[in-house]
Amino acid sequence: MHQPEHLKNVGLKSTVPRLKVLSLFESGRGRHMSAEDVYKLLLASGDDVGLATVYRVLTQFEQAGLLVRHYFEGGKSVFELNQGTHHDHIVCLQCGHVEEFYDAAIEAHQEKAASERGFQIRDHSLYIYADCTKESCPNK
Amino acid sequence: MHQPEHLKNVGLKSTVPRLKVLSLFESGRGRHMSAEDVYKLLLASGDDVGLATVYRVLTQFEQAGLLVRHYFEGGKSVFELNQGTHHDHIVCLQCGHVEEFYDAAIEAHQEKAASERGFQIRDHSLYIYADCTKESCPNK
DNA sequence: TTTGCGAATGATAATCGTTCTCATTTGCGA
DNA sequence: TCGCAAATGAGAACGATTATCATTCGCAAA
Structure with a gap:
C-alpha cells in the first residue's frame, strides 16, 4: 500500500487530492480509468476534488512513473497503475x-x-x- | 489514378470536394495528413472547401476503405491512402x-x-x- | 435539356477532452 | 507558529471534431 512517503519519494508533496487519486487506483475500483472516471468516482465517494486537479495529478503520476497512460482510439487517455511491467x-x-x-x-x-x-x-x-x-x- | 467512377464504386456521389481531397492524397503532396493539413493544402491551391466538409469526406473515405485513419498521440487523427499493404x-x-x-x-x-x-x-x-x-x- | 428532389456543402455553433489562469488555500520547513 | 512556495479549484480558454441548418449541387427521370 502506498503511503505519503511514496509521494515524497517521487518528488511530489503529499496532498489530499493526490492521496485520494492514488488510493482510488489502489482500491481496485477500476483498473483502466480516464480522468473523467476518476473525477466522478471521487465525487461519488464524497471527496471534493476539482477536475483540473485530477488532470494535473494524473499527469504528474504518469511522469513520476506511478501510472501508465494509454491513448484510446477516439482521443481520450486512460490510466492504470504502473506495476513495473510494461505490457x-x-x-x-x-x-x-x-x-x-x-x-x-x-x-x-x-x-x-x-x-x-x-x-x-x-x-x-x-x-x-x-x-x-x-x-x-x-x-x- | 482515381476517377469519378471510383467514388461511385464505393457508394459515394462524385462531388467537387471529394475529388479534390482524393486527388490531393494521390498527388503525393503528403502521405500522412490530418484534416487540418488537407484543409490548408486545398486552400493554398485555391480550392475553396469548407473544413467541415473535409472532416466529413475523410470519414467517408475511411469507411469506404479508400483511406486508413491513424490515432497518433497528440489527439489528432492522421489519414493515408489505403494501398492494401499493412505496415x-x-x-x-x-x-x-x-x-x-x-x-x-x-x-x-x-x-x-x-x-x-x-x-x-x-x-x-x-x-x-x-x-x-x-x-x-x-x-x- | 430541363426539372425536382434528396444528398452534399459551407458557415458557424456546439461539444468534448484537456489545459490554462488566477485568486485562494495548503503543506511543511524554519 | 509563521511564511512562502507549491497546490488547488472554479471557470475561461483551447484545439480537434461533430452537429445544425439554410443553400447548392449531382443526377436521374421526364
Missing part, C-alpha cells in the same frame, strides 16, 4: 475484453527497428484487435 | 514526421502471442513514438 493489450472486438501480455521478442524487435532508422524510442503502443474465446463472449 | 509507424514526437516500417519477426510474434492466448487476430496497430534525427526537426 501490450489484446482487445476482443466482440465483447471488449482486454487481456494484457508481454513478449520480450517483440520489444527487442521494436527497439531494433527504431534504432536502425535513426530513432530514439520514447514510447510505444501495440494493440491487437481480435476475437476471443471466452464463454461469455457474444461471438460464441 | 507499422514510427512517429517523431518533436516534429510529427512519420516513417513506415514492416518487420516480419514482429508480425510473427504478434500472431503467436495472440493464438497462445486463444485469440484470433483481426487487426492490430503498433505505434512507436520517438525522437527523430532529421535536420529539420526542432529537437536538433
Whole structure:
C-alpha cells in the first residue's frame, strides 16, 4: 500500500487530492480509468476534488512513473497503475475484453527497428484487435 | 489514378470536394495528413472547401476503405491512402514526421502471442513514438 | 435539356477532452 | 507558529471534431 512517503519519494508533496487519486487506483475500483472516471468516482465517494486537479495529478503520476497512460482510439487517455511491467493489450472486438501480455521478442524487435532508422524510442503502443474465446463472449 | 467512377464504386456521389481531397492524397503532396493539413493544402491551391466538409469526406473515405485513419498521440487523427499493404509507424514526437516500417519477426510474434492466448487476430496497430534525427526537426 | 428532389456543402455553433489562469488555500520547513 | 512556495479549484480558454441548418449541387427521370 502506498503511503505519503511514496509521494515524497517521487518528488511530489503529499496532498489530499493526490492521496485520494492514488488510493482510488489502489482500491481496485477500476483498473483502466480516464480522468473523467476518476473525477466522478471521487465525487461519488464524497471527496471534493476539482477536475483540473485530477488532470494535473494524473499527469504528474504518469511522469513520476506511478501510472501508465494509454491513448484510446477516439482521443481520450486512460490510466492504470504502473506495476513495473510494461505490457501490450489484446482487445476482443466482440465483447471488449482486454487481456494484457508481454513478449520480450517483440520489444527487442521494436527497439531494433527504431534504432536502425535513426530513432530514439520514447514510447510505444501495440494493440491487437481480435476475437476471443471466452464463454461469455457474444461471438460464441 | 482515381476517377469519378471510383467514388461511385464505393457508394459515394462524385462531388467537387471529394475529388479534390482524393486527388490531393494521390498527388503525393503528403502521405500522412490530418484534416487540418488537407484543409490548408486545398486552400493554398485555391480550392475553396469548407473544413467541415473535409472532416466529413475523410470519414467517408475511411469507411469506404479508400483511406486508413491513424490515432497518433497528440489527439489528432492522421489519414493515408489505403494501398492494401499493412505496415507499422514510427512517429517523431518533436516534429510529427512519420516513417513506415514492416518487420516480419514482429508480425510473427504478434500472431503467436495472440493464438497462445486463444485469440484470433483481426487487426492490430503498433505505434512507436520517438525522437527523430532529421535536420529539420526542432529537437536538433 | 430541363426539372425536382434528396444528398452534399459551407458557415458557424456546439461539444468534448484537456489545459490554462488566477485568486485562494495548503503543506511543511524554519 | 509563521511564511512562502507549491497546490488547488472554479471557470475561461483551447484545439480537434461533430452537429445544425439554410443553400447548392449531382443526377436521374421526364
